[in-house]
Amino acid sequence: MRLATVLRGVLPGCAVVVEALSVALVAKDSAPLYDVIKRNVDIDYGCRPVIMRSNDKHKLHALVSNEQLEDLRRTLDSTVIQIDMLDHLNKRQTAVASIGSGDRFQGGKIAPRGLGTRKLSEYGEIPSILNYNEVYTALKGLEKHYGVELFTAPFKTFEGQIVRGAAVNKAEKIKKDKQYIYLTSGIHARERGGPDNLIYFVGDLLYANKHRIGLTYGNKTYTNSQVKKVLGTGIIFIPMLNPDGVRYDQANSNLWRKNRNPKSANASNPLSVGVDLNRNFDFLWNFTKYFVTDVEPASTNPASQAFYGTGPFSEPESRNMAWAYDIFPKIRWYIDVHSAAGTMLYSWGDDIDQSHDPKQNLFNPAYDGKRGNVTDTIYGEYIDEKDWYNVALQANRTTAAMNAVGGREYVPQQAVGLYPTSGASDDYSFSRWHKNKKLNKVYGYTMEFGYPTNFYPTSAEFIQNILDTNAGFMEFCLTADEIGLKG
Ligand SMILES: [Zn+2]
Structure with missing residues (x-):
């Protein structure tokens, strides 16, 4: 062939x-x-x-x-x-990494443990990618062994699946207003290893805390007191936001990215099923109104990989992600974990950042139809100078830690790059406070692990991705603690 x-x-x-x-x-x-x-x-x-x-x-x-x-x-x-x-x-x-068969956590009897608490010779104990059911039993394992509090998001998927997450903290009991870090993954189904990165990170944190040890990711190490500090930042996470898509991708290996909602589908084209959930958030969602005509930050075509859905938050999966902000109102720092590019993206994603003109902002109708051309100076998205400094500093620190692992290079970058995006989870998170100053300000990021376009990693790459991202999560929480968990 x-x-x-x-x-x-x-x-x-x-x-x-x-x-x-x-x-x-x-x-x-x-x-x-x-x-x-x-x-x-x-x-x-x-x-x-x-x-x-x-x-x-x-x-x-x-x-x-x-x-x-x-x-x-x-x-x-x-x-x-x-x-x-x-x-x-x-x-x-x-030769891509296989998907696990069966249930390695035996319904929660066994807790997931990552690579940060293991020797190199034990890496083989994570031989395959978690199947969609194991993502759930891993959470059960964390609950049973460490008393982690699980939660169920309110909106069922099209196929009736339930989306679950967990909250961890140094304290015995979770206080909903003491959780400052929010991590999600598995919104794009084909990005294999995303849920695993989160599960193993939290599994390691709790294991290291219990056994009073530090963490080692390649050449990057963290002490036990840093483990405790990170637990104290209060983490909530939803490892698999799009279980229908993940189940479908794992069964068919067809690079499926979207959810499985058939509402806009055309019966003769199977690719027209599903919505790109990361174009469905309430952030300049109606792009034909907000952006210049010759760029398309999403797609109105149901057969496109970037189909934006039938309205902002039309999909249960994106609503579940946003719901966590209501339940944990003090979340300050957010990462949506994706692959595959090798970047840590910070706001904004719709146009070039600028701090000189607050009138150029996403809510100002005077600029409708003018956003998204990154080569002009007519519009740039306003970001307060201090916020800009903070979000860039965090991206620099996080990627420096990922690079220090010694596997591959990660680059911090403003999310717009050279082309805009609408309706994405990171921008939605940051925009909430800009829309309503009574809400907590959230710095939102997209972490893209792995090599460009390599959605199905080999076994070796899968292991490297866990090491890279987990060092990145540690550094992200430590930097968040340093810059500030309250704002
Ligand atoms: Zn993605």
């Missing part, structure tokens, strides 16, 4: 083959790549299109079908943009 990333997916009633080739578009300047995104909005650029600088070149990663690839070859000027086929990624998709 030539270019062997053929991922077969069987959808109910109809067999489809999803062909996805990993490519990098490479140009000297970023402008021609920006044009590629604008002219090819239906290409799968991962969580969001990100143009990354590498040496004296710029790179845009994408997953393309054979047809899209031919199209790009025909339309792009090869003297300006080169198409690199990432054959090392395409070929090794046959």
